[in-house]
Amino acid sequence: MIRHVLGISGGKDSAALAIYMKEKYPDFQIDYYNSDTGCELEETEQLINRLESVLGTITRIIAAQGSPEPTPFHHFLKSSGGYLPSPQARWCTQKMKLVEFEKYVGDEPTISYVGIRGDEEREGYVSTKPNVQAIFPFRRNIWSMDVINKVLHNDNIAQLEEIYRSVCPQNLLEKAIEAIQKPLTKYFYYSKKLNALLDLDVKIFNQAVFKYLKTTDYPVGKLDSFPLVDNDEVLGINEIYKILEESGVGVPAYYKEIEFEVDGKKGKYSRSRSGCYFCFFQQKIEWIWLYEQHPDLFQKSMEFEKDGYTWNQGESLADLIKPERIRQIKLDAIKRQELKAKKQSNSLLVDMFADDSDVLCANCFI
Numbered sequence: 001m002i003r004h005v006l007g008i009s010g011g012k013d014s015a016a017l018a019i020y021m022k023e024k025y026p027d028f029q030i031d032y033y034n035s036d037t038g039c040e041l042e043e044t045e046q047l048i049n050r051l052e053s054v055l056g057t058i059t060r061i062i063a064a065q066g067s068p069e070p071t072p073f074h075h076f077l078k079s080s081g082g083y084l085p086s087p088q089a090r091w092c093t094q095k096m097k098l099v100e101f102e103k104y105v106g107d108e109p110t111i112s113y114v115g116i117r118g119d120e121e122r123e124g125y126v127s128t129k130p131n132v133q134a135i136f137p138f139r140r141n142i143w144s145m146d147v148i149n150k151v152l153h154n155d156n157i158a159q160l161e162e163i164y165r166s167v168c169p170q171n172l173l174e175k176a177i178e179a180i181q182k183p184l185t186k187y188f189y190y191s192k193k194l195n196a197l198l199d200l201d202v203k204i205f206n207q208a209v210f211k212y213l214k215t216t217d218y219p220v221g222k223l224d225s226f227p228l229v230d231n232d233e234v235l236g237i238n239e240i241y242k243i244l245e246e247s248g249v250g251v252p253a254y255y256k257e258i259e260f261e262v263d264g265k266k267g268k269y270s271r272s273r274s275g276c277y278f279c280f281f282q283q284k285i286e287w288i289w290l291y292e293q294h295p296d297l298f299q300k301s302m303e304f305e306k307d308g309y310t311w312n313q314g315e316s317l318a319d320l321i322k323p324e325r326i327r328q329i330k331l332d333a334i335k336r337q338e339l340k341a342k343k344q345s346n347s348l349l350v351d352m353f354a355d356d357s358d359v360l361c362a363n364c365f366i
């Protein structure tokens with residue numbers, strides 16, 4: 001028996017994926033879960049409740065249950081001696097999410113569906129447990145990097161060629177074999193080989209990977225059939241919003257942009273992701289949003305800053321909300337927004353000013 005699970009983070013992408021999977025693959029018995037840190041925004045909780053009316057039960061996974069501390073985060077903060085997590089020491093995800101997730105799935109072969117969008121440039125969580133396989137239904141390449149590395153490995157050329165000969169139509173075969181036989185080098189690396197095969201035909205590539213997985217211990221390989229191999233849809237941000245609006249679930253309220261004014265100039269701010277209200281991945285302008293829109297949560301975030309530990313390197317939250325600093329952060333945000341507006345009409349700039357609103361909290365989708 002193969003288990004299917006899908007983590008609801010409280011953000012838009014995993015919410016849209018859950019609705020998409022339920023509509024598109026109603027025969028899959030998917031277990032939905034949420035890793036609850038006890039430090040989420042109220043809007044996240046509201047979204048999860050609305051989703052439950054569409055999906056059915058969403059299991060809340062809560063770390064350190066039974067501890068006397070008010071939240072799992074307080075519990076682990078205490079046991080780490082008050083040492084706040086940071087991008088370099090990210091114990092929060094590890095202790096509150098990854099460990100609990102791996103306990104939740106146990107040892108059963110499990111497929112975990114992950115809502116990384118087709119227009120994102122990032123890899124998702126790859127389980128350290130061999131019985132858990134991640135699948136990315138919104139992307140053109142639905143497979144995780146560990147699977148791709150095995151399928152396209154130079155040692156696997158002969159096997160992949162044989163598989164393609166059994167699944168690929170004649171009119172594409174010659175080109176496919178040419179790409180397969182070309183060994184990986186530092187100039188022809190994994191993503192190039194992958195894209196060469198995907199460009200030829202996504203569904204054929206997926207069928208070949210599925211057939212390859214049947215020779216391995218991966219959970220997908222244990223299925224008789226896997227309908228996602230015949231799905232070549234790629235979903236980006238616009239499709240995500242559409243799914244959420246059409247389902248009636250709507251977009252989490254914290255994404256809604258709010259206008260602000262500074263020195264006679266207008267800008268907008270919102271929060272760009274779900275997760276803990278004090279998440280150290282948030283941008284400075286998001287901290288200001290928290291300060292002005294949820295002053296109680298900002299105050300709580302400040303209370304965590306003790307003994308020289310701060311959420312942002314080199315700047316405490318008390319310094320961040322000094323009037324002159326707020327003014328500067330808002331002016332910087334306006335400048336970035338103006339650049340962003342310009343870059344939408346100038347594709348060359350796109351590469352020069354990569355959008356940093358998606359700076360990673362990558363594993364926190366689980």
Ligand code: SF4
Binds near residue numbers: 090093276278279280
């Ligand atoms: S949302 Fe941020 S603070 Fe919370 S667990 Fe994830 S990385 Fe850590």
